[in-house]
Amino acid sequence: MDTDLPSLPNSLEARDRRSLVHGLTDLARHLEIGPKIIESGRGVWVSDGEGRTYLEGMSGLWCISLGYGQERLIAACEAQMRKLAYYHLTNHKGHPAPIELAEKLLEIAPVPMSHVWFANSGSESADCAARLCWYYWNAVGQPQKRKFLAHDRAYHGNTIAAASLTGTSYAHEGFNLPLDGFLHVATPHYLTGAQPDETEEQFVARLLAELEARILAEGPETIAAFFTEPVMAAGGVIVPPEGYFDGLQRLLNKHDILLVADEVVTAFGRTGEMFGTTRMGLEPDLIVLAKGLTSAYIPMSALMMNARIFDAISAYSGRLGIFGLTMTYSGHPVAAAVAREAIALYEELAIPERTKALEPVLLGGLRDRLGGHPNVGDIRGTGLLAGVQLVARRDPLTLFDASARFGPRVAALAEDNGLIVRAIGDTIAICPPLVIDEAEIAQLVDRLARAIEAAAAEPGA
Ligand code: PMP
Numbered sequence: 001m002d003t004d005l006p007s008l009p010n011s012l013e014a015r016d017r018r019s020l021v022h023g024l025t026d027l028a029r030h031l032e033i034g035p036k037i038i039e040s041g042r043g044v045w046v047s048d049g050e051g052r053t054y055l056e057g058m059s060g061l062w063c064i065s066l067g068y069g070q071e072r073l074i075a076a077c078e079a080q081m082r083k084l085a086y087y088h089l090t091n092h093k094g095h096p097a098p099i100e101l102a103e104k105l106l107e108i109a110p111v112p113m114s115h116v117w118f119a120n121s122g123s124e125s126a127d128c129a130a131r132l133c134w135y136y137w138n139a140v141g142q143p144q145k146r147k148f149l150a151h152d153r154a155y156h157g158n159t160i161a162a163a164s165l166t167g168t169s170y171a172h173e174g175f176n177l178p179l180d181g182f183l184h185v186a187t188p189h190y191l192t193g194a195q196p197d198e199t200e201e202q203f204v205a206r207l208l209a210e211l212e213a214r215i216l217a218e219g220p221e222t223i224a225a226f227f228t229e230p231v232m233a234a235g236g237v238i239v240p241p242e243g244y245f246d247g248l249q250r251l252l253n254k255h256d257i258l259l260v261a262d263e264v265v266t267a268f269g270r271t272g273e274m275f276g277t278t279r280m281g282l283e284p285d286l287i288v289l290a291k292g293l294t295s296a297y298i299p300m301s302a303l304m305m306n307a308r309i310f311d312a313i314s315a316y317s318g319r320l321g322i323f324g325l326t327m328t329y330s331g332h333p334v335a336a337a338v339a340r341e342a343i344a345l346y347e348e349l350a351i352p353e354r355t356k357a358l359e360p361v362l363l364g365g366l367r368d369r370l371g372g373h374p375n376v377g378d379i380r381g382t383g384l385l386a387g388v389q390l391v392a393r394r395d396p397l398t399l400f401d402a403s404a405r406f407g408p409r410v411a412a413l414a415e416d417n418g419l420i421v422r423a424i425g426d427t428i429a430i431c432p433p434l435v436i437d438e439a440e441i442a443q444l445v446d447r448l449a450r451a452i453e454a455a456a457a458e459p460g461a
Contacts, residue, residue, distance in 0.1 A: 044433045055418060059296075063290075065269065066342060066349075114311070126159075129286050136224075144222055153235030167235070226258070233266070272382065275287070294342050295342045365441060410428055
């Protein structure tokens with residue numbers, strides 16, 4: 001948004017500025033320009049207070065996978081609220097909704113999983129995955145295994161451990177993070193990470209060699225787990241090159257380091273498989289889920305663990321007398337009922353298969369329309385998760401200086417065209433609701449292309 005909003009004292013924009021703290025936002029600038037208020041949604045579309053509609057090309061924050069107005073999710077919520085609005089899972093209590101949801105998650109899990117722990121956000125589940133790794137290594141008599149590895153462009157959340165796992169500087173700067181022992185390694189992004197004249201294969205081999213050298217330097221006996229997203233979403237929609245995850249998995253097995261797959265964005269059909277783990281060929285010990293779990297209709301997250309983890313932690317908690325990892329809303333019945341219904345919809349609507357079929361429509365559409373544009377250096381993605389990398393020049397490939405803020409300008413112009421996308425630096429992220437159809441994908445591509453063309457035509461671009 002470029003223009004100052006009218007600040008009628010009682011407008012929502014003015015009240016927002018007087019009352020709310022917004023995340024991932026320049027707060028000083030927000031006080032000047034205020035918010036765009038979104039008031040309603042239907043399918044893949046949202047409307048603002050002035051009657052303008054936008055194609056929600058980001059599913060909000062990568063989350064409203066089934067789109068707006070899904071009556072069955074609303075009905076599941078209401079029915080569960082009437083029956084049992086709240087119960088918990090502590091002190092040997094149980095209730096039906098989280099049992100049914102856990103069973104279903106274990107049934108569809110991409111690798112054999114044993115048990116499920118619930119929380120309310122991706123951050124909480126990632127944070128508690130780290131704690132669970134510590135608990136596990138204590139349980140099996142290796143308490144020195146305490147360090148974590150993650151990619152330097154990973155996003156794993158914003159609580160203290162999750163923000164420490166996150167690699168991006170905005171989660172750390174000014175917040176005294178990361179905590180000690182949360183280590184970051186190079187992101188497998190060929191375009192921005194390769195050395196001159198390095199082939200993709202050589203790039204992968206170098207990154208894996210550097211990773212192993214790091215593991216050996218730290219001491220494998222001190223490393224608890226490696227966290228990775230199957231596709232790094234908030235880091236810029238980065239799909240690791242062929243061979244990277246195979247090599248990573250081999251290194252982790254060799255050095256007895258647990259693998260945690262953060263599927264907060266990639267699960268439930270996003271990549272064209274029910275789980276990104278399947279698409280990318282990972283074998284995680286723990287899987288973190290959130291966002292699409294309830295299609296964002298209500299907050300909920302989950303942590304699936306395999307038998308190696310569960311058997312050890314249950315025996316250990318028997319020795320300690322208690323397993324202390326608990327939250328008031330773990331397994332909340334209303335959230336669990338909504339999640340169970342969301343999974344029923346993913347299956348009934350064949351969302352993974354549909355997404356796989358739409359992948360070439362989205363990526364092919366972007367490539368046909370933008371592949372030759374002088375400011376487009378790369379179009380990447382998997383399923384309905386895509387990134388358009390904007391560059392100052394294609395040949396030789398020259399990235400924009402961050403101060404050019406070309407990506408944010410494109411996102412602003414797209415919004416003027418009625419399309420919401422997100423600029424991650426100079427990558428435009430695209431992650432529409434999975435119920436999008438071909439005609440809507442064509443509109444998305446056209447609106448984005450027009451925004452890029454308009455930004456490139458501006459003086460000084
Ligand atoms: N992991 C990933 C991969 C994410 O993208 C996010 C959120 N963008 C999180 C974890 C954190 O989830 P939440 O915001 O629900 O805490």
